Amino acid sequence: MYFRNPIPSQPARERLLDAADRLVLETGAGHLTLDAVAKFAGVSKGGLLYHFPSKDSLLEAMLERYLNDVEAQVATRCARRGGAPTRIEQFRERVRVLLELRPERRAAGAALLAASADKPALMAHCRRSYREFVDEIATLPGGFERAALVQLAVDGLVLGELLQLSPYTSGERSRLVKALIKAADQCGRMQ
Amino acid sequence: MYFRNPIPSQPARERLLDAADRLVLETGAGHLTLDAVAKFAGVSKGGLLYHFPSKDSLLEAMLERYLNDVEAQVATRCARRGGAPTRIEQFRERVRVLLELRPERRAAGAALLAASADKPALMAHCRRSYREFVDEIATLPGGFERAALVQLAVDGLVLGELLQLSPYTSGERSRLVKALIKAADQCGRMQ
DNA sequence: GCGACTGTACCGACCGGACGGTTCAGCCGC
C-alpha cells in the first residue's frame, strides 16, 4: 500500500539534503550511503534517486546549497542594515554567519566533509569560490595577511568542529567568536 | 610469482601507514579500503591484516602515529636549542611543525580525515590531546584568546589544505606562515 | 463531462560488484 507522509513539513528534496548533512555529522562522511539518507529522510531509495540520479549529484547539491546558503545569509544580514554593503561589512557578516550555531545551519558545512571524502574533485568549485572571496578581502585597508589570518581562524574553528576535533567549551567558544568578530572589524582600518 | 619489493626502504608496517595516508589525500577518505592500502604499500592483504587486524586498528595506528610524530618533532626542534624548553618556545615550534610541508609529513594529517569519516569516536583521543595543549597555551603571557586564535588559524590552514579547500598560492602561503610564526612569538609577551 | 493521455513524484525488489574480514598452506631469511 502507498502511504504518503502526513503533511511532510518540507519538500522531499530539502528533507533529503538535510538528512544527508545530519548523517555526515552524526555518523561520519564514510557512512553517507543512499539507503541511509533515504531512510533518514523518510523517503524510499527510488524517491531519492528521482531527485538525485547519482550519489555524485547528491554531493554536488549539498555543496551548492551550502555555498548559496552562506552567500544568501550574508546578503540578508547586510541588507538589513540598508544601503550598498561595504566590503568590510560583508567580511564581518560572513564571519558571523560562518560561526552561527543555530541548529538548522550547524550541519551545513558537512557538505565539505562529504565531498572531500567521496569525490575530492568537487572541492574545486568551493576552492574557486573561496579564492574570489580572498581576492576581495585582500583589498581591505588592513591588508591581505591581516584579513586572511582572521578568515583562517574562522575556518580553523568551523572545520575543527566539523571534524569533532575542537576541544573548546561553549564559554571559550563565545570568547573566541567575540575576538574574531572584533578582529574582522579591525581589518577595515588602516594598520 | 612472489615479488618482493627490491630492498623495501621501510618495514611493512610503516609502508602501510604511509600508503594509507597517501590514499586518503589522493582519493579521499571514503576510498580508504584495506585492499587499496595493501596494494599501494606493495604488501598482501594477509600481510596488512597481520599488522592491523581490523580497519579500526589501522585508523587508530594512523592517528597514534600522527600525534606522536608531531610531539616528537616539536621536542626535537626544542632540544636542538638546548636547555629546558619554555612554553612559548614549544608553541612556536609546534606552529612551525604543523605548517611544515616536507613531502614525508604533508600526508600525516590525513589520519584526521580518515578517522572522522570512518569512526568519529576515535577523534575523542585527538580532542583530549588538543585540550591539554590549549590548557598550556592559555597560560602564556599574551592570554588565552591571543594564543588560541593563532592556533585556530594554523588549524584553518592545515585542515583547509587537507580538504583541498585552500586557495592560496605558494607565495601567499609563505607570507601567511611567516605572519603566523610571528604572531605565535608575540603570544609570549604581555599584551 | 468524460475518457485518453501526460508529467511528476515516488516506491521497492533486485543486481553485480566491492568491501571488511577469515582461513590456511606455505615460503624465506635470520
Place this chain on the structure above:
DNA sequence: GCGGCTGAACCGTCCGGTCGGTACAGTCGC
C-alpha cells in the same frame, strides 16, 4: 625453527544504481 610475511580462495554484507511499476493532478479533444 620461528617471526614475518605471501597468495588466494572464500564469506556475508553493504552499496550504488537499475527498472518496472504506482498514485495522482492536470489537460486536451470531443
